[in-house]
Amino acid sequence: MKLWKSLLAATAIAAVSVASPAQADDKRIALVVKALGIGFFEAAAKGAEEAAKELGDVEIIYTGPTDTTAEGQIEVINALIAQKVDAIAISANDQDALVPALKKAMDRGITVISWDSGVAPEGRQLHLNPSSNPLIGNMIIKLAADHLPDGGDVAVLSASATATNQNTWIEEMNKVKGNYPGINVVATVYGDDLADKSYREAQGLMQTYPDLKAIIAPTSVGIVAAAQAVSDAEKAGHINVTGLGLPSEMAGHIESGASKSFAIWNPIDLGYSATMLAYNLATDKAEAAPGADIPMGRMGTLTLNDSNEGAMADPFVYDSSNIDDFKDIF
Amino acid sequence: MSTTAAETGPTGRQLPDRLKSPLQRFLGSWELLLLVVAAGVFVLNSFASPYFLDPWNLSDATFNFTEKAMIAFAMALLIISGEIDLSVASIIALTSTAMGFAVQLGADTPMLILVGLGVGLACGAFNGLLVTGFGLPSIVVTIGTMSLFRGISYIVLGDKAYTGYPSDFAFFGQGYVWWVISFEFVLFAFLALLFAVILHQTNFGRAVYVIGNNPVGALFSGIRVARVKFALFLLTGLMSGVAAICLTSRLGATRPSIAFGWELEVVTMVVLGGVSILGGSGSIPGVVIAAFVMGMVTFGFGLLNVPGIVMSIFIGLLLIGVIALPRIVRQVLAKRKV
Numbered sequence: 243m244k245l246w247k248s249l250l251a252a253t254a255i256a257a258v259s260v261a262s263p264a265q266a267d268d269k270r271i272a273l274v275v276k277a278l279g280i281g282f283f284e285a286a287a288k289g290a291e292e293a294a295k296e297l298g299d300v301e302i303i304y305t306g307p308t309d310t311t312a313e314g315q316i317e318v319i320n321a322l323i324a325q326k327v328d329a330i331a332i333s334a335n336d337q338d339a340l341v342p343a344l345k346k347a348m349d350r351g352i353t354v355i356s357w358d359s360g361v362a363p364e365g366r367q368l369h370l371n372p373s374s375n376p377l378i379g380n381m382i383i384k385l386a387a388d389h390l391p392d393g394g395d396v397a398v399l400s401a402s403a404t405a406t407n408q409n410t411w412i413e414e415m416n417k418v419k420g421n422y423p424g425i426n427v428v429a430t431v432y433g434d435d436l437a438d439k440s441y442r443e444a445q446g447l448m449q450t451y452p453d454l455k456a457i458i459a460p461t462s463v464g465i466v467a468a469a470q471a472v473s474d475a476e477k478a479g480h481i482n483v484t485g486l487g488l489p490s491e492m493a494g495h496i497e498s499g500a501s502k503s504f505a506i507w508n509p510i511d512l513g514y515s516a517t518m519l520a521y522n523l524a525t526d527k528a529e530a531a532p533g534a535d536i537p538m539g540r541m542g543t544l545t546l547n548d549s550n551e552g553a554m555a556d557p558f559v560y561d562s563s564n565i566d567d568f569k570d571i572f
Numbered sequence: 573m574s575t576t577a578a579e580t581g582p583t584g585r586q587l588p589d590r591l592k593s594p595l596q597r598f599l600g601s602w603e604l605l606l607l608v609v610a611a612g613v614f615v616l617n618s619f620a621s622p623y624f625l626d627p628w629n630l631s632d633a634t635f636n637f638t639e640k641a642m643i644a645f646a647m648a649l650l651i652i653s654g655e656i657d658l659s660v661a662s663i664i665a666l667t668s669t670a671m672g673f674a675v676q677l678g679a680d681t682p683m684l685i686l687v688g689l690g691v692g693l694a695c696g697a698f699n700g701l702l703v704t705g706f707g708l709p710s711i712v713v714t715i716g717t718m719s720l721f722r723g724i725s726y727i728v729l730g731d732k733a734y735t736g737y738p739s740d741f742a743f744f745g746q747g748y749v750w751w752v753i754s755f756e757f758v759l760f761a762f763l764a765l766l767f768a769v770i771l772h773q774t775n776f777g778r779a780v781y782v783i784g785n786n787p788v789g790a791l792f793s794g795i796r797v798a799r800v801k802f803a804l805f806l807l808t809g810l811m812s813g814v815a816a817i818c819l820t821s822r823l824g825a826t827r828p829s830i831a832f833g834w835e836l837e838v839v840t841m842v843v844l845g846g847v848s849i850l851g852g853s854g855s856i857p858g859v860v861i862a863a864f865v866m867g868m869v870t871f872g873f874g875l876l877n878v879p880g881i882v883m884s885i886f887i888g889l890l891l892i893g894v895i896a897l898p899r900i901v902r903q904v905l906a907k908r909k910v
Contacts, residue, residue, distance in 0.1 A: 338825035
């Protein structure tokens with residue numbers, strides 16, 4: 243019995259010391275992700291810690307379920323409500339199923355924002371999009387133009403002809419292409435987000451347009467396939483493949499020169515901005531309302547639209563100077 | 573509870589002069605051990621987090637286990653009878669999808685309840701028919717229907733979701749009966765009582781034990797084994813339907829990934845509750861306490877922001893520990909006697 247008692251006491255003491263919060267008056271901001279153990283979100287947590295350090299009086303609780311399920315996130319949210327955290331910033335597994343739980347959090351005075359993957363408007367105060375369609379449309383043609391000072395022919399390799407995202411981005415790109423004189427968009431082809439079809443479409447582009455200088459692929463499948471096709475045709479350095487891709491998949495092609503640069507949102511900036519926004523709302527330094535401008539530290543300000551959504555920034559550009567820092571993250 | 577050969581020890585079976593009194597039996601029981609564990613978890617949690625002992629927080633915490641426990645009651649009976657149903661989580665997915673579909677057709681709340689219970693029953697009947705009608709092993713059948721039922725949900729919904737449930741439908745998963753006592757908790761308590769009566773006080777319950785201990789003997793004693801097993805599959809399907817109604821109402825939305833992985837948590841709850849995975853023994857009070865233990869452990873760890881994977885590891889260790897401990901103790905005691 244004595245052994246039992248001392249064991250129990252030891253465990254209890256250990257548990258209490260684990261639980262003791264850093265500072266009683268610290269703002270506690272919970273960064274809730276789709277599931278733990280995903281590189282993208284670990285990077286976002288890094289950004290959140292950076293914001294916390296900058297703000298000083300913030301404690302970050304980085305948490306999430308083991309599987310990407312709404313039920314798992316609800317259990318996490320319930321535990322956070324119980325701890326009376328000051329703010330919850332969530333990347334949602336389900337935009338509808340989390341609404342009742344998040345509403346309850348807001349009823350009990352907790353600031354709730356969503357980032358990356360949003361929650362329906364009634365379940366959050368604002369949503370932080372990593373970027374916006376006009377910014378992405380502009381970025382993909384700018385990436386091509388940056389490496390073509392004398393202009394030249396470029397082609398677009400998209401996902402499917404019915405893909406809403408890609409179509410919107412290409413439309414936005416066409417709106418601003420006048421700003422890049424000398425850049426001549428000669429064709430748009432569709433690889434249907436299939437590696438082999440995208441590869442063949444890229445080969446076709448190279449054959450049809452011998453003067454082709456760049457391929458813009460605003461899809462993570464297409465950009466890898468196109469870069470592979472360019473490498474295999476030994477045209478790396480002559481044709482630049484760019485667009486939207488993942489650092490882990492593109493690292494090899496940056497190294498070989500088939501792609502000089504590409505873009506995608508930066509998860510570190512995203513976690514940083516989400517934390518800044520949550521802090522500013524929780525401390526009443528800003529209020530979420532249509533048209534409001536909310537500061538987010540080094541990332542500038544977030545301007546909210548009618549449904550309280552805002553875009554963080556231009557997609558972040560990855561090239562040979564920074565790819566090694568990100569290729570292991572996502 | 574169980575009286576297997578291992579318990580009699582190496583000295584051979586000795587007939588007792590008199591049976592143990594109910595108190596003595598309770599003192600040596602699995603349920604008491606679980607109660608001690610539950611009390612320990614409760615005390616540790618209250619020490620570990622200042623937020624644990626708050627009526628609203630405890631009330632929120634009950635949602636971590638009520639729906640799973642409802643299925644666990646029926647699953648306990650099924651496992652005692654020597655069968656298992658691994659498709660329960662997929663039945664939830666299919667039932668919830670059917671209810672979402674019904675909403676699109678304009679169904680009201682009573683209609684949704686009927687759809688929920690009906691689809692649950694139908695899934696249970698399908699499992700039961702395959703097992704009892706064709707004599708297939710339940711573990712194989714229900715691994716198959718686990719993919720089948722959820723697969724249908726994926727085909728119907730893809731990456732979309734059904735929403736727009738009527739506002740009064742929210743009561744089942746979000747409503748409170750009195751102060752912090754939720755509707756789900758009341759339903760959980762009622763079902764616990766109901767299943768305890770079914771298993772421990774009725775002929776049907778006795779038949780379940782007999783079948784689990786000796787199906788051939790049961791058959792020769794005039795028990796309609798296939799019929800009882802079929803009824804148990806129906807019951808498990810029905811309870812999955814009830815859980816699906818509660819969960820769908822709580823989430824207010826249906827996605828095909830709903831309740832993913834719950835079948836293992838339900839089986840864990842049942843086994844932790846002292847039900848022999850080989851069939852033949854176990855009790856409903858044990859499962860009830862196990863539900864509380866698992867719910868409190870998950871919630872307590874959640875309050876400390878322990879990552880989910882550590883929780884899974886702990887539940888696993890708890891399961892092995894609670895099952896191994898009595899055997900180790902028995903072996904040590906047996907050695908001392910020699």
